[in-house]
Amino acid sequence: MTREIRIALTGNPNVGKTTLFNALTGSRQHVGNWPGVTVEKKTGKVSRNGCEFEVVDLPGTYSLTAYSADEVIARDFILDEKPDVVVQVVDATNLERNLYLTTQLAELRTPLVIALNMADMAEAQGNPIDYRKLSGFLEIPIVRTVGTRGEGLQDLLDAAVKEAKTSPHHEHTIGYGNEAEEMIAKLTDPLSADRTLSGKYPLRWLAVKLLEGDENVLAKVRGGAASARVQSILSSINSDEYEATMADKRYEAIAAILPQVHRTNTRGTTFSDMVDRVVTNRYLGIPIFLALMWGAFELTFTVATPFMTVIDTLTVWLAEFAVASIEPAWLGSLIGDGIISGVGAVLIFLPNILILFLILALLEDSGYLARAAFIMDRPLYALGLPGKAFIPMLIGFGCNVPAIMATRSIESEKDRLISILVNPFMSCSARLPVYVLFAGAFFGAHAGGVMFFLYVLGIAVAIASAKLFRSTILPGEVSPFVMEMPPYRLPTAMTSLMHMWSRGSMYLRKAGTIILLGAMLVWALASFPYGVEYGSAESFAGMLGHLVEPLVAPLGFDWKVAVALIFGFLAKEVVVGSLGVLYGAGEESLTDALFADPSLSAATALALMVFVLLYMPCVAALGVIKKETGSWKWTGFAVAYGIVVAWVLAFVVGHLAPFFIGGA
């Protein structure tokens, strides 16, 4: 009979849990070389030797006292879902800090296996670990793994099966000193009276957590049979002192073991140290970051050009062919003018998207993005936002939806809310087609620079808005930023290409779904009422555009742009798709058509790009804002604030730009 075993993968952030999860289950979950990539649990299945394994990848956590939303997810799963085996993934190059979590997991009496990951790196650094001896000391099975190469997977599953069958699991305790032990004993007594709690959690573990002042455990005790006595005991102590004492005792226990299993090789300056001295330099860090961003956009714009030309030629040819050869004429128009022109106008930017994602993957896998967050901490902190918020902002360059979810790693609720509200100002990849189209049409050789300006403007508006929120509607102290710097690693081509494709394929899926729908909708509005000229002011699209035009006319936008902006709410790429349909063109002729349109100039194009950058989150981003804030009020605020900021800045840019670019 097949047995199903549920394994929870836990461990500190950035120790390779998701890499191991992918290797075990054949999944392609996103991995990155910085802490906080995984913010929700992911599940995968694998069958080996007659056993079915359900593997759950949990967000990283440093301890079982959870502070941020992602840590709560990890902790609650282990405590409440009771997996058959907990596999703690340990970074072999950073054993001391990783074993701190081990000491806490061991107190839970849960079946525990340690995956000693990145063991190859520890050995290469001259720090081999005698893991068999360590296993003996801890009384926990340890398996040597190298997640990136899939080494040790079978041994890990075998150990998990063995551990799941072993019962009962005895408690591994650390002596916390006489005073703390007395308090633990005092607390254990009333806790044993609470049947619900004592049946679910080890009493000693509950007592330890209460002494440490763990809010989550306190909440579990409140209202129960032991509540009054526990509260009375806790009111007489300083939990901060106990928390510090117990942390010291755990580290003492680790320090007693480590020298016996681990040879520490004192190294000189490493590659990571050398690079960090420069890229995190107080004065050069930000200019270097901006220079790298410029390089990324230069590459994104120019290298994609020949690929765009090929796609464009095919799109224009296909659209013309469909209009000329498909009968009846309305169907030919729907397919040629609507679907092919609309979707084609967006698909043309796939090369730009793939190149941008490849560059982001290289920066992320190398470990540079973590440094970017570090160097931005000082200015962000001064403006009321923790440096940790910059990581979701950087993820926002790809897509705002996972970026908003990534704010779960921010402990303070106010900091997190501010990070969520400002994240839509980061230029996601969906805005890129709009930039490439208009910058290419109106700014020629300076197109890369214009795109760079828009990305920097997005960051500047996000930071300025954070400052505004902090000093008005969400006052409070900014949380200090503590983040471990991952070592630099040479990204592998396969991993980076996989990252690029997993994100790029989302763009393709959007082209086949929401963008296709948007293009058909705009085509229908541009074609009816029956008998009107396609895309004329008399069509429904024209009527809708003229209705909204007065609102955007001060910005220099006409009714066609107004219609495109309305449908851009579905997804920002739809702005380009809609223009493709309304101008009845594939991108190359769309570029020409836009350039030839007397109502558009370089200044208006710049104002339009600024407006698209800022005006409102797309429908998917709004959905996730509602989910993460749990509030319609804040979701509505994100929309209203975005529109106001976009309108004001587009107006300013549109009216000031002619003085600088002479293109009024």
Add this chain to the structure above:
Amino acid sequence: MSNGIKILFGAVLGVLYAACGLLQVVQAIFGTMESLEALFIPGNIFSGSVLLVIGTVFLTGVRKLSIGTEEGMPFIYVGILFSVGIGLVELLALCALGADAYLVGEWADWSAADAVNPLLYLAVIGVLGLLAWGKEFFRGARAA
């Protein structure tokens, strides 16, 4: 290789990058100067700023090394890496523009000289530095 050579190398590249960067920014603001066009130094505020940043990285390293602190070495190494990396970006851009000109039938009118700029040709010197000291620098970097 002695530090003396590295100091000289960093100083030469640092001054070249900073000077070209300054000239690009000045041209972008005050208008094109024909003599500089002949040296393939176009006016561009963005690439000019990038040149200035790379130049500053080199010169910071030179300053630290010349006062006898080894902390300057990483700046020279990273400057080289930065120079080569951005040079590669410019080379790819040049190839892409050429390929596009060919695809749209404008190959006859296209000239590689139009796309040449200091970020591209100064990177050639950066490559020499990478060949000389790259092994020393990359020791310790591992595959992810």
